[in-house]
Amino acid sequence: MKPKHKPSPETTGFFHQLFRSIFPYPLIPKSDQERKRYLLKNLILHFRPPTVPEKTLKFSLTWGLGGMAALLIILQFGTGLLLKFVYKPIPVAAYSSIQMLQNEVMFGYLIRNIHHWCANFLVLIVFLHMLRVFFTGAFHPPRQFSWIIGLGLFGLVLTANFTGYLLPYDQLAYWAVTVSTGMLEYIPVVGNRLQEIIQGGNEIGPATLSIFFAIHTAVVPVGLIILMAFHFWRIRKTGGLVIPRASGEDIEKKPVRVPTLPHLLLREVVVALVLIAVVMVVSVSFDTPLGDSANPGLSPNPTKAPWYFAGLQELLLHLHPLFAVFIIPLVLFVTLMGIPYLKYDTNTEGIWFASIKGRKMALIAGLIAIAAGPMGILADEYLIDFAAGLSGIPTFFGNGLIPFAFIFFGCAGFYILIKHRYSASNNETTQALFVFILVVFLILTVTGTWFRGPGMKLTWPF
């Protein structure tokens, strides 16, 4: 029985009153009208809009990626909270506390596995989410700043992964972080100081571990909560997701809307359950590796960065560190930040790959990159020995400025050529260049992860 009017205190019992004070709305709403009200009154659900445009429910618009990222972050909060009860952030105890976690704590290994795999998925999912937003043109006004906040979130996720990497304090952790923080030294002017601040001294040690632990368990989570709230709020304020449309269709001004509950929430719950199932299967099947205890006197061969930094590491093998560590990442970062603020010929929001022509150009750019990337790597490895061939020139030029200029003018030439060849809009051309750089970066990552063996020489992965 559902009371239609507010029950007067005299006619209901104490527990009924208590219940109503906590849940002042029917627990299971029956009509659309009730569901809308329910959404507004529920603490957890009220940040969703009461209705959403029907077309944005299409799975192939979002692939559920944003929701997946949010869920993974929640899983990380949960498992991280548990791990915090066992882990000891000092070098002499860190490694053994992980051993204890795995061998003595009930479900310890499972919790660590979930944390580990969610972290890896998170980088992947956030990256794919960013690609989805780019390729559906969802960065055009008024959604420009959501893209910037999204980049901030991506940065936080990478920071979380990187700082978490050191915590087990095994050989892999110690040397990967040594190499990664070693990169900071090449940032001009402030590099040395920055490295010292992050390491808490001249080398990885107790200070580094406490700094990384603090960043990992306090700075990043707080940052994530703030930026996520900001991100979601921006999505609401900019009218929700982009409405998908075919190339040539106009942007819909008054789309058909349906109640969020049940239409959107049901789909989100399905995606969430599938994702949780995948995470659980992976976490039960594949154990997180724990190497030997960290030994500052012995660098393992090869010492590799985690896979999400493998592209950067691959770049380091080819270019002067100043370019690999500072100039190229800086150029990429500024470019990514600038994407929503460029002046475009048209607003392509909601159209996958901007147009049919855009799709074709993106494909061609990808294919060229697949051909050019490995060729470049192989050529640098075996044919062009900059150190020997250009021995008269300092490595800053031979291994840095000259290849960088080559890459830069290569990209510029590519842009002009493909724009001219297809007489395309700058939306399509920018996208083609983005695809080109993206695929080259992916090739670098794949090479760094699977095709580098002892002494960082090229090998087959199997």
Place this chain on the structure above:
Amino acid sequence: MSETKKQHKMNETEQMPSRRSFLFIFWVGLGIVAFIEFIGVVTAFLLPRKKKTKTGDFGTIIEAGKADKFSLNSVTAFIRGKFYLCRLEDGGFLAVSRKCTHLGCTVPWSDKEKKFVCPCHASAFDIRGEVISPPAPRALDVYHLYVENNIVKVDTGKRIKRSGFRTDQVVYAKKA
């Protein structure tokens, strides 16, 4: 009604602009000062602390051993001091840091090939710490080394960065 209020306000500002604007600027200024202080405190808090052990203090000097003990053209590892004691062919000593100048990996000495080879990115250095093959941008750092009563001593508190090998970095035992 609001218009009259506005009118009233405008009259007020016209009458005493100096006090209002002064107080406003004063508060904004105080806010900025407080913000700078806040940043300063946080930065000072987070900066790495100065090491208490200074050069020459107890604990940073490592006695490597008698000079004659080390054969010519040999490299001896000192794990506690994080350096290699290299004796060159002419009998001179050099205390070379084990930290690769590229990205900080520990370089092992290969006695067979007579060179340091970094396992991380394949940089190689000769016995003097000089770069044989990149990506390392400069020679391995050296520590301050001296010979007292024919005993080789290394001050691990004093790491010297260098771009390349120079003969004046080598220390000889013959004087004593």
